[in-house]
Amino acid sequence: MVALGGGHGLYASLTALRTVTSNLTAVVTVADDGGSSGRLRRELGVLPPGDLRMALAALCGDDEWGRTWSRVVQHRFRSEGELHGHAVGNLLIVALWELLGDPVIGLEWVGRLLGAHGRVLPMASVPLDIQAEVEVDGRITTVRGQVACATTPGRVLSISLLPPDPPACPQAVEAIREADWVVFGPGSWFTSVLPHLKVPELARALHETRARRVVILNLAPQPGETDGFSPEKHLEVLREHAPALTFDTVLADHRVVGDRRALEKAAEAMGARLVLADVAVSDGSPRHDGPRLASVLAEIFHGNRRSSRGHVRETGA
Structure with missing residues (x-):
């Protein structure tokens, strides 16, 4: 399994996937320019470690060792000084990068310390900037940086990366290329999911791999980035950024689907079947429930989950 994304969305999918497979790789966006990650990136010229840290924390085991280390790497200092807001895991990752001189090897060492159930890789070998075309009151403007893309008022139309042809990891x-399944989402659509399609070598591998592809849709629009987006709009935007990329399954929570037929048509346009299921937490907040999501994904991977029209399609993992 390979899971693509970043931030809280990738954390949710990894929390589920690590219970479904023993061979899991997270490919993580490296465009964050805010908070602790942004400060370390600007000061030391390193890849922003925050999304990589969160992915590693999601892969920690459920035993005392895993739970403890997950809390440790996620812990943020609270002070009146320079350490305020820094996550312990960010500092640990960057320290290993400086000592070992290789981001991938550094992440492997952190994973071994945490007892991670899988590995975490950056999607590119250099820090990236996201550039977005945003429509505000009928005018199209260009904004640069992940934080700006996520918070600028208006409607995001498209994104690109700077540098425009970054080296993939x-x-x-x-x-x-070797995966059986590739999982997109959930997560911040323009700043965590779509950027993978803008790294040329990565995009080529995603188009050419024989792996089956799954899209997990968000449970709610993201303020400042996808305001007003319906579930089908998320798929339409994905198609606009990768018109030739086909998918096998689109997974959505049935409670957030307003127009089921419209979503089915959007999925079919990508070559995919639509699966509706109960994958959200019970308290009504827009968060995926790990065990529920894992159960549905396991059924999809083994061809036992019916589509929204009631048909079973064999999709053996």
Whole structure:
């Protein structure tokens, strides 16, 4: 399995996937320019470690060792000084990068310390900037940076990366080419999910891999980035950024689907079947429930989950 994304969305999918497979790779966006990650990136010129840290925390085991280390790497200092807001895991990752001189090897060492159930890779070998075309009151403007893209008022139309032809992480490309399944989402659509399609080597591998592809849709629009987006709009935007990329399954929570037929048509346009299921937490908040999501994904991977029209399609993992 290969899971693509970043932030809280990738954390949710990894929390589920690590209970479904023993061979899991997370390919993580490296465009964050805010908070602790942004400060370390600007000061030391490193890849932003925050989304990589969150992915590693999601892969920690459920035993005392895993739970403890997950809390440790996610812990943020609270002070009146320079350490305020820094996550312990960010500092640990960057320290290993400086000592070992290789981001992938550094992440492997952190994973071993945490007892991670899988590995975490950056999607590119250099820090990236996201550039977005945003429509505000009928005018189209260009904004640069992940934080700006996520918070600028208006409607995001498209994104691109700077540099425009960044080197992909070779191990990430290899993982995608060798995968049985590739999972997109959930997560911030323009700043965590779509950027993978803008790294040329990564995009080529995603198009050419023989792996089956799954899209997990968000449970709610993201303020400042996808305001007003319906579930089908998310798929339409994905198609606009990768018109030739086909998918096998689109998974959505049935409670957030307003127009089921419209979503089915959007999925079919990508070559995919639509699966509706109960994958959200019970308290009504827009968060995926790990065990529920894992159960549905396991059924999809083994061809036992019916589509929204009641048909079973064999999709053996």
